Amino acid sequence: MKNTIKYCVVGLSHKNVDLATRGNFSLNKEQSERLLAQAKSDGLKELMVISTCNRTELMGIVQDPKILIDYLCCFSGGDVSLFLKKGYVLIDRSALDHVFRVGCGLESQIIGDFEIIGQLKRSFSNSKKKQMVNGFSERLVNAVIQSSKRIKTETELSSGATSVSFASVHYILEYVKDVSQKNILLFGTGKIGRNTCENLIKHTRNDQIVLVNRSEESAHLVAGKFNLVIKKVSELKTEIAKSDIVIVATGSQDITLEASMMPKDKPLMILDLSVPSNVDPKLNDYENITVINLDELSQLTNDALKKREQFIPQANEILNQVKAEFFQWVDHRKFAPTLKALKQKLLDGQQKERGEVQEFSQTVYRLTGKVASYLKENPSKADQTMALLQHVYQLDSDLDV
Secondary structure, X not given: OOOOOEEEEEEEEOOOOOHHHHHHOOOOHHHHHXXXXXXXXXXXXXXXXXXXXXXXXXXXXXXXXXXXXHHHHHHHOOOHHHHHHHOEEEEOHHHHHHHHHHHXXXXXXXXXXXXXXXXXXXXXXXXXXXXXXXXXXXXXXXXHHHHHHHHHHHOOOOOOOOOHHHHHHHHHHHHOOOHHHOOEEEEOOOHHHHHHHHHHHHHHOXXXXXXXXXXXXXXXXXXXXXXXXXXXXXXXXXXXXXXXXXXXXXXXXXXXXXXXXXXXXXXEEEEEOOOOOOEOHHHHHOOOEEEEEHHHHHOOOOHHHHHHXXXXXXXXXXXXXXXXXXXXXXXXXXXXXXXXXXXXHHHHOOOOOHHHHHXXXXXXXXXXXXXXXXXXXXXXXXXXXXXXXXXXXXXOOOOOO
């Protein structure tokens, strides 16, 4: 008997590991692309990679989830034994349920964070360019997008703050007096950094924001949009010395803010929005420096965030409606290979005249149609019925999920 291939999700998230551990398993763009290329070379047909500040996950169809665990650890540099201790492996329905909840912001650190759906779309698009997804993943992602849109428009789950970028600004507004008069330095042009910058300008009316980025081209694109002052990376230490608040949002895998760059004679607040962390851990011991990381920001509560909790049941109801339609499609798709094999088996067994064959073919189509209807109407008996058909008629069929 052939090994049944399964839809699997393997990963780590804010729910089961801290920021430092997530950093060990994070995948940048180059690592993700190399992982997909290797998977394609190995014969996988369906795989998506998502790596954000909240989570790193591989989602795909495989015979053994260990394949995905090995990919994740190999290309991120994460330790396999640590993953087996801390990570999660989800299979079939539980994996698909998880993708729905993640895509709708119900598994985010800040409930209702709808940035994740954009990240899921980009993950799908990237895999599609590399011919690493087909009809199943496309149907799944479209169903998740539909759920996300409905939850966003039909509930208030995303009311108020919707992201870590807002939490960053909320923290600054809460703990920094006269923020409009403070010198703010943005280091990096990652999406969280850009969104934080936009929220800062909107809520603080601060026109003293300086941008430093390794790519000057990217820096000019962001600076032009927000009217920021651009400085070169070589001027980073000088600009830090002038700043009251430093926001780090680079895509680097290494430390970018070192202890040697820091002033020792003035207060400085650093918001580290990077995964893995880009701030030298020694800075936590500096009395004049306050370092806030993503996990700390995400634990902030305010009235807007508390208000969202009452809309979770409503969001789940919408999610269940869309999932029911999707799983009905999955079940029909699962039955299709066996029904096709049964139909062909019956037809191949006939040695009759042309007219009789045509008449018999119509009978076979009606028969398999009735079997399909029975399976839909009796889902609890579906697997048993399929197994019986496969055994009696010695059918050989491949199931995708």
